[in-house]
Amino acid sequence: MNPTAMGGGPARVLVVDDLDASRFIACSWLRRSGHTVVEATTAAEALIALETESFDLVLLDVHLPDMSGYDVTERIKADPRTSSVPVVMLSATYIEPDDKVIGLTRGADAYLTEPVDPGELLANVEAALRYHRARALAEHLAAKLTRLTTSTFAINAAMTFDALAEAAAIGAADVLDGEATAVVTSPSGVVRVATAGARRPDARFRLDNADVENWMAALNPGVGVTMIEADAAPWHPESPVTAALARTKPRRAPIGIAVLPSAVAGDDDRNLLRQLAQATALAAEGLHTFAEEHSLALTLQRSLLPRTLPHHPELPMTARYVPASSNAEIGGDFYDVIELDGRMLIAIGDVCGHSIEAATVMAEVRHTLRAYAVEGHRPAEILRRTDLLLERFHPTGGLTTMCLLLVDLRAGTMEVANAGHVPPLIADDQGARYLPVKGPLLGIGLARPEATELPLPRGTTVLLTTDGLIERPGMDLDEGMEKLRAAVSHLDDMDELADRLLTELGQGKQDDIALFLLRRLA
Incomplete structure (x- = not known):
């Protein structure tokens, strides 16, 4: 049905009748009422016209020379392109009520017999047009509302x-x-x-x-x-x-x-x-x-991290923190550096979760770490005491991983204690490898091993990271660790290396990333 007809007013009507006189009379009445009329004398002509043109109503004689009007009606109603076009059947030989029943049953919207009064014909035409216009408008609006719903989903997504x-x-x-x-x-x-x-x-x-x-x-x-x-x-x-x-x-x-x-x-x-x-x-x-919350969360997160790193001519270091790309909440990743009378304690950790609670626990862990370090406790003891604190005061939301490095440049050594964290990655002229240091995460009260003391030769680069850099959905953690190991060289500039690792391995991650690099100069 064309847009003009959908809104009411004159319509395009196809009149199909092989009798010239009957066709002339019907067409005259319709044209006087303002409708546009197209004439056909056979079923074949009518079906061709319906394929090539658009009509709002068909006035159809029951007895055509090449096909029954009943069959033509069924063809019209069976075609999706014309199924909504109303058909008014007109018969000059209607005798039995069954004829009308057959016409209506096979798809006609009205059935008239000749001689027909002009008013009756036009009234039936208008009634059929009015009903189908209303139906077409409703279907048209329903289709638009369906598209509106689909569009709204896309907008909200x-x-x-x-x-x-x-x-x-x-x-x-x-x-x-x-x-x-x-x-x-x-x-x-x-x-x-x-x-x-x-x-x-x-x-x-x-x-x-x-x-x-x-x-x-x-x-x-x-x-x-x-x-x-x-x-x-x-x-x-x-x-x-x-x-x-x-x-x-x-x-x-x-x-x-x-x-x-x-x-x-x-x-x-x-x-x-x-x-x-x-x-x-x-x-x-x-x-x-979301953008405002993300900015606020990032500002708060960065305020909980060291503003600057210590400057030591023999031990340059650099760090990066990148929030999760799809999360506006505050994460629990952190790093810290504490200077201790010629030695340097370097920490990296991750409190499980993304929430204010995770950030609160992270801040508490950092302050606890600093307090125990200043008191002179060794890395393994710091982890034990922190474990007790988390188990007692955060029994349900304090699970934390942490790795501690106590670097002694005068002795040329580093003492490493690990609590469920990604182990340190060492890169030197022999290649890159992970240190075999393990231990249970913090907050569950398990016994933990003593720290491991290792040499820190000149020219050695040490990389510490949280699991956000190496984890990816659908990829095994070992595969992520291997990708990181293969990407690290002790000859790279550390700032360039940190940026490259974030570009190659840290894009689109669903977790925060903390990355820390240090190098003992040759």
Whole structure:
């Protein structure tokens, strides 16, 4: 059914009758009522016309020379392209009630017998059109609502502002069946513009973000959704647009979804555009909140880590901390360096979980570590005492891994104690290898071994990391450890090495990464 007929008014009617007089009379009545009429004299002509043209109703004689009107009706109703077209059957030889029953049973929407009164014919035509127009409108709106639901899911699933703009534009183009442009602004103030459904090769413009930002600001929408009719937009300077602008907070940059006025045929379409804009604004608010929480969490996390590392000419060191890429919560990864009268205690650890509780335990572990180190306890004893503290005060949320290195440059040694952590990786002119130092994690009260004292020759590089660098879903931990081992050389500049490892092994990880490198110079 064509859009004009869906909205009411004149319709395109196919009149099929082999009798010239009957066909002429019916066509005259329909044309006087404003309908457009196409004539056919056989079933074959009618079926060809239905394949090549669009009709809103078929007025069909029951007795055609080449096929029964009943069979033609069944063909019309069986074809998905014409199944919704109403068929009014007209018979000059109707005698038995069963004939009418057969016609209606085989798909006719009305059955009339000649001679028929003009008023009766037109009334039946209008009734059939009215019913099928209402049904077509309902199906049309239901299809749009289904696409709206799908689009809303995609909008809410967007994880970045670029993806949100694209999802909103694609959704609007799909729901309203036309070109659509979506505009969203990231927390940094960068305007993201996406266009979808463009039917012209020149429909995509290289936009100046400032022009889009100024255009949005000039419209000055309030909180909520505002419908705008604009003479032009930066991406459509030659034609007017209909736009829905939405804002969730007074000081929040609005989002906008704009379409050509032809895509908004009535109130239903305007409401659909309004709902899309509202869904996009709420999704943008969620992304804003996530970004703000992530920034706050990262600031707090970094405040719990050493601001600077000690400078020692014989033992340069560098460290990196990278938060999980998909998690706004605070993690429990940490590293620390404590200078102790010519020796240096280096620690790296990971409190299980991502939460305020994990960060709180991490801060407590760091302060405890420092206190025990200042008191003069050796690495193994520090781990024992920390284990007791966690077991007593954090029995359910204090599971922690930690590795301690006590470096003595005068003796040229390092004392290593490990509590369930990734073992230190040593790189020298013999290659790279993990130290065979093990022990149970902290917080479970198990007996733990004494520290292992090892030489630290000149030219040796030591790498400490948390498991976020080597773990990946679907990959064995040993495989991740081997990838790291193969990527480390004692000849690399340590800052360049740290950055390269994060680039090659740390992208898109779901866990925080703490990385610490030290080297005893030759």
